[in-house]
Amino acid sequence: MRNGTETLTPHLHVHRDRGHTVLEFHGEIDIIAALEIVPFLDAATGRPGAQVVLDLRHIEFFDCSGLRLLHRARLRVLDRGGRLRLVCTHPLALRIFQVTGLDALLPPLPTLDEALGQSEATSGSV
Numbered sequence: 001m002r003n004g005t006e007t008l009t010p011h012l013h014v015h016r017d018r019g020h021t022v023l024e025f026h027g028e029i030d031i032i033a034a035l036e037i038v039p040f041l042d043a044a045t046g047r048p049g050a051q052v053v054l055d056l057r058h059i060e061f062f063d064c065s066g067l068r069l070l071h072r073a074r075l076r077v078l079d080r081g082g083r084l085r086l087v088c089t090h091p092l093a094l095r096i097f098q099v100t101g102l103d104a105l106l107p108p109l110p111t112l113d114e115a116l117g118q119s120e121a122t123s124g125s126v
Helices: 031-045 064-079 091-100 112-117
Strands: 006-009 012-017 020-029 051-062 083-087
Touching: 006 031, 012 031, 020 031, 020 064, 020 112, 031 064, 051 064, 051 091, 051 112, 064 083, 064 091, 083 112
Parallel strands: 020 051, 051 083
Antiparallel strands: 006 012, 012 020
């Protein structure tokens, strides 16, 4: 069940759903947006055993600053024994993930339902 969404910055909305913290990225994820997002990303990924979903379905632009956010989130969650899942359908972002190899470490999923119901064996926990 989904709880209320909290808008933390123009680029980040957060809500709880089925025991996961879902961070929805919005608009252009560049260096300015990343600076706004980092404190909230760190709070969500800093808890032991955190179950986090990064939802990129609402982005319009995604650069290397966004990649750093995803990499940071992945390391923080895995270091604390949690799980991180990624939802993305943006063609350019998917291409960037493929070229950089991030898609092998954090496989993008097409829907939030799929990320929330995904088994631990395929949750980017490698």
